[in-house]
Amino acid sequence: MIKRYGIEGGKGTGGQSLPFAKAVAADGWLYVSGQTPMIDGEIIDGGIIAQSQLAIQNCLDIVEQAGFSKEDIVHMKVFLTDARYFQSFNKVFKEFFSDCPPARVCCVADLVVDCMVEVDMTCFNKKFK
Template sequence: MIKRFGIEGGTGTGGQHLPFARAVEAGGWLMVSGQTPMKDGEVVEGGIIEQSRLAIQNCLDIMTDAGYGLADVVHVTVILTDARYFQSFNKVFKEVFGAHPPARICAVADLVVDCKVEVDVTCYKAPN
C-alpha cells in the first residue's frame, strides 16, 4: 500500500502551487520531497546555518506527521549552491543527526528556488 502525505500540494515562491506530495510511504519506507528553507511559501532569508536548520526542520516536521523520527532516517540528499557552505552545513547536520548519522550524499548545484540549500530524507521503519 502506498500512502501520500500532503497531496494537496504546498505553496512555493510567489504563491505557486506545488504539484507533488510532501512525502510518500510504501512498505515501511518514507521518501520526503526536497525541502528548502521556506515558511508559508517564502524563502526565509539568512546565511547557510539558518537556512540549513530550517530546511532540515521542514523535513523533520513532515517525518513527524508521518510517524517517523530521527532514528528512522537512513539516507539524506543535500544540495548546496556553493561548495564553501559544506563545513557550515556539516555543523548543522551533526547537531541534528549526531546520535543517528544516516548515509548521505552532498552535491553542489543551482536550485530552482533562490536559496542556499535543499534537503530530502529517506526513512525506514519495519511495517507492523
C-alpha cells in the same frame, strides 16, 4: 499500499501550488520530497546556517507527521549552491544527527528557488510494512 502526504495544497515560492507530495510511504519506507528553507511559500533571510537549520527541520516535520522518527532516517541528499557552504552545513547536520547520523550525499547544484540549500530524506521503519 502507498500513502501520500501533503498533496492537499503544498505551497512554493510566490504561493504557487506544488504538483507533488511532500512525502510518500510504501512498504515501510518514507520518501520525503526536497525541502528548502521556506516558511509559507517564502525563503527565509539569513545565511547558510539558518537556511540549513530550517531546511532540515522542514523535512523532520514531515517525517514526524508521517509517524516516523529521526532514528528512522537512513539516507539524506543535500544540495548546496556553493561548495564553500559544506563545512557550515556539516556543523548544522551534526547538531541534528550527532547520535543517529544517516548515510548522506552532498553535492553542489543550481536550485530552482533562490536559496542556498535543499535536503531530502529517506526513512525506514518496519512497523509500517
